[in-house]
Amino acid sequence: MVGVAEFLFSTLIFPGLLFAAAVGLLYIGIDRKITGRLQHRVGPPIWQEFLDFGKLLTKEDITPAAAQGAIFDFAPVVALGAVVTVLLLFPVNSVQPALQSVADLIVIIYLLNIPAISMMLGGYASGTPFGAVGAWRYVVQLFSYELVFVLAILSVVARVGSLSVSGVVGYQLANGWLLFDPRLWPAFIAVVIAAQAKLLRVPFDIPEAHTEIVHGPLTEYSGPKLAVWRLVYCVETLAVLGLLVNLFLGGPVSHTIAGVTIPGVVDFLVKVFALLLVTTVMRNVMARLRIDRALRFFWTYGLLLVAVSLVLVVV
Amino acid sequence: MTVIVPVGPQHPALKEPENFRFEIRGEEVVDVDIRMGYVHRGIERAMQDRTYLHNVYLSERICGICNVVHTNTYCQAVEAIAGIEIPDRARYIRTILLELERIHSHLLWAGVAAHEIGFDTLFMYFWRDREHVLDIREAVSGGRQLSATNTVGGVRRDIKLEHIPRMLDVLKRLERETRRYLEICSSDPTILSRCEGVGVLTKQDALEVCAVGPTARAAGVDWDVRRDDPYAAYGDLDFRVVIERTGDVLAQILVRLGEVIQSIEIVRQAADRLPSGPIRVDPPTRIEPNEAVARSEAPRGELLYYVVSNGTDKPERVRVRTPTYGNVLTWKRMFKGCTVAEIPIVLASIDPCMACTDRVTLVDVERGRSRVVSLEELRRWKKW
Known part of the structure; x- marks a missing residue:
């Protein structure tokens, strides 16, 4: 009975749905505010994402007649489930994740791809040319950044010798952050750029480039479903950056300052915020790349960077 | 397989209502059909x-x-x-x-x-x-x-x-x-x-379609x-009249x-x-x-x-x-070989002002060639 209650708590409240949604929406709100300031605008208040989310929930839900209803309806929910699950599988508060010894890095890599695949399916199923073109582009983009992303994680795995995130975090607790290992610097740079592509941020917002193909796969989504997609995007940002924090920045560490113990989650969120600042600045100082250039970039420079790290670590 | 992607009359890249039908293969633009007249005011x-x-x-x-x-x-x-x-x-x-x-x-x-x-x-x-x-x-x-x-x-x-x-x-x-x-x-x-x-608009093309203004000057036509x-x-x-040669x-x-x-x-x-x-x-x-x-x-x-x-x-x-x-026809030449990603910037590159143009224009579309994606076509295409 206690086990079930604990499971429900971790899935729905912390670090599951409620926590992920609240922090994700807040962080994207901060991201928008910083973007506004960088662009010499006032920018929206940092709670704007909550308002947008609430507004979308109350809007009319339209499914185009040409859409394949079931796939179109379930794509956002599946994506949301996948990204929330990721938060249950890696350390957020302490070295141990909420669901212990259930899954390792391989599962996390798979789960982080589900939003992308759901978005493609949703785009194809929506029955609009913009959705289809967006999905084509997303496939190409997935094939460009994913290898770099996986190889960067692999170089961490090879360095630590453990496939579990807790193992990597535990190793860092004992030996210091992996970011301070010069052999992993190229991999870290590559994985931050790949995360930018994974989160569809400029210069890699190609699949939903709104001046070109309206909103790509999400063109036909409206109302609550679009709200869920928005939530997926926010939680995915938290999940991807959180994974990088766990792999390179030491993960959640609880500090004791003047006798008061600060829980690890605070440390975790501060580190995620630092990475968020990096990606926000990156997305504001560049123009969108063309899909073929993005592909070429990842298969040349990106691959070269991680290959250097992997060779240095393994040899 | 080519697909017609409609851009406009309502599209985020267009600030004014006009309709362009891009025939695309993958990401490449094969042809474009320009339809105007949405903001005719007499x-x-x-x-x-x-x-x-x-x-x-x-x-x-x-x-x-x-x-x-x-x-x-x-x-x-x-x-x-x-x-x-x-x-x-x-x-x-x-x-x-x-x-x-x-x-x-x-x-x-x-x-x-x-x-x-x-x-x-x-x-x-x-x-x-x-x-x-x-x-x-x-x-x-x-x-x-x-x-x-x-x-x-x-x-x-x-x-x-x-x-x-x-x-x-x-x-x-x-x-x-x-x-x-x-x-x-x-x-x-x-x-x-x-x-x-x-x-790219070459100087030859610019002269042939009678391009004017910065669009022509970017292609090397020295006229102001x-x-x-x-x-x-x-x-x-x-x-000084600013001239460039490359036309891109x-x-x-x-x-x-x-x-x-x-x-x-x-x-x-x-x-x-x-x-x-x-x-x-x-x-x-x-x-x-x-x-x-x-x-x-x-x-x-x-x-x-x-x-x-x-x-x-x-x-x-x-x-x-x-x-x-005077510049509308330059699009036909510019879009040859472009990709979908380049549609908005090339559309915008001549700095189109549709409300001015539509006041008088009715571009005659060659009826035999223009195709509109019907709902039926979309359904068939979706099942690919």
Whole structure:
């Protein structure tokens, strides 16, 4: 009975749905505010994402007649489930994740791809040319950044010798952050750029480039479903950056300052915020790349960077 | 398999309702079908029912962005058929307003272009600086956009002496910023990768389809009405016509930003040499039967007015040829071999002003060739 209650708590409240949604929406709100300031605008208040989310929930839900209803309806929910699950599988508060010894890095890599695949399916199923073109582009983009992303994680795995995130975090607790290992610097740079592509941020917002193909796969989504997609995007940002924090920045560490113990989650969120600042600045100082250039970039420079790290670590 | 992707009449890349049907294979554009006429307003016909003076305000409303050049060209045509010489001070005031308009129009375009290639930060910066120009336009003419200053026989409002130092101060700042943008646009790797060699219009093509304005000058056509057929005070001022050779989107950016710097120089000279005297002569209400063509260099290219009078206080006929009309056909050449990602920036590159163009145009679509994706077609295609 206690086990079930604990499971429900971790899935729905912390670090599951409620926590992920609240922090994700807040962080994207901060991201928008910083973007506004960088662009010499006032920018929206940092709670704007909550308002947008609430507004979308109350809007009319339209499914185009040409859409394949079931796939179109379930794509956002599946994506949301996948990204929330990721938060249950890696350390957020302490070295141990909420669901212990259930899954390792391989599962996390798979789960982080589900939003992308759901978005493609949703785009194809929506029955609009913009959705289809967006999905084509997303496939190409997935094939460009994913290898770099996986190889960067692999170089961490090879360095630590453990496939579990807790193992990597535990190793860092004992030996210091992996970011301070010069052999992993190229991999870290590559994985931050790949995360930018994974989160569809400029210069890699190609699949939903709104001046070109309206909103790509999400063109036909409206109302609550679009709200869920928005939530997926926010939680995915938290999940991807959180994974990088766990792999390179030491993960959640609880500090004791003047006798008061600060829980690890605070440390975790501060580190995620630092990475968020990096990606926000990156997305504001560049123009969108063309899909073929993005592909070429990842298969040349990106691959070269991680290959250097992997060779240095393994040899 | 080719797919028709409709762009417009409602599309985020278009600021005005027009329809383009792109035939694409994967990411490559195979052909484009241009359909216009969504914002036809019948202004030319309306002009025949109004007096010469009233028409000044109607022509001002043909285009929001380049309203001064529209009234200026209309007034030039009417002044020509009525045989009026306008005072020198009016010529200089018109020149200053025309160039301020060119600066704000080009900065607006540059912002839109940056937005089309996904560089929103640059977009915001361009529009921030454009605000300064709008502020000084408001100070000298009373309106941020519509100046309502030109009239038949001169100008309605004088530039006050105290406005000139402020104007020059703003322009000095603007020149510094524009030079920085020129440097950014010709060196930033992401901008170069989106603009260099994209949407190329060769000089030969530009001449064949009669391209005008910055679009033609970016392709190497050395033609500028301001220099080659001077009007207002341009004959007395020194400036350079900015020419590029490559004809791609980058060349268009460089030409327009270069023209902003030249315009700042023109305004400086005009403000410096501003003659004193009256600003207006009284035009006759009725004009004897006559006809005249007037043209001037709008921010988007050569603008042409043809006015026929019939002895009454209303014109017999007014015909307007806007620069975008002259440039529409360049799209057909530019889009050859482009990718979907390049559609918005190439569409935007000629700085289209549809509301001006549609006032008169009905482009005849070859019926046999145009295909519309029906719901049925979409369903079939979806199952692929």
